[in-house]
Amino acid sequence: MMTGEQVSVVSLSHVADELEPSSTVDEIRYLHTLGPTGTNLESAAHLWFRRRGRADDGHVVLHTSLESAMESVPRTGEHALLACAVYPELHTLVFGNLHTCRMVDCFLWPTHEMVLAVPPDARAEPRTVATHPAPAGLVPTTSARQLVTSNAQAAIDCADGRADGCVTTVVAARAHGLRVVRSFGEVPMVFTVHQVREPRP
Incomplete structure (x- = not known):
């Protein structure tokens, strides 16, 4: 008997098969996604290339949005965007670019461990917490949200003193020398691939 997660993976794979011929997906050599380095989307982009046997010739390009x-x-x-189901305004991105951008694949994969982190010498509950809009619900109710462009940017802002704490990935927290005060664990996530090309005749 399959678990709920296994059913989800099977269902998504079936949907992906119906979205676009594999020969079209095989054209993709560049995945453009959210940076700076350390985001869940960057990790998922590398995973997608590895699963398709393109770890050596697939390129992940990071953007501020x-x-x-x-x-x-x-x-x-040859180029595609890699997004996730909780990316803010994903529906606007999809429906605003129907003539040049098509969803061609999707997969279920857990995010990095999501954490609340603070500078190593911090002792009090953070008054301000830098966070991407997607996981903003993880910010303590006693803290003010300070919205930034990505989980990795949240860690950078915290480390640079622009916020007292941050909601980020454990990878980004460690990279910037932050202390984890609360772990929310990995989050099962749907990632989507959107191929970009000139409109077909």
């Missing part, structure tokens, strides 16, 4: 990526990505079929 998927919207800015959409503006600069060449429309050749």
Whole structure:
């Protein structure tokens, strides 16, 4: 008997098979996604290339937002955006670019461990917490939210003193020398691949 997670994976794989011929997906050599380095999306992009046997010739390109990526990505079929189901305004990105951008794949994969982190010498509950809009619900109710462009940027802002704490990935927290005060664990997440190309005749 399959677990709920296994059923989800099977269902998503079936949907992905129906979205676009594999030959079209096989054109993709560049995945554009959210940076700076340390985001869940960056990790998922590398995973996607590894699963397709393209760890050596697949390129992950990081941007400050998927919207800015959409503006600069060449429309050749070799380029795609990698998003996730909880990315803010994903529906606007999809429906606002139907003529050049198509969802061609999706997969279920857990995020990095999500954490609340503070500078190593912090002792009090953080008054301000830097967070991407997606996991903002993890900010303590006693703290003020300070919205930033990604989980990795939240860690950078905290380490640089622009916020007292941050909601980020454990990878980004460690990279910037932050102390984890609360772990929310890994979060099962749907990631989506959107191929970018000139409109078909």
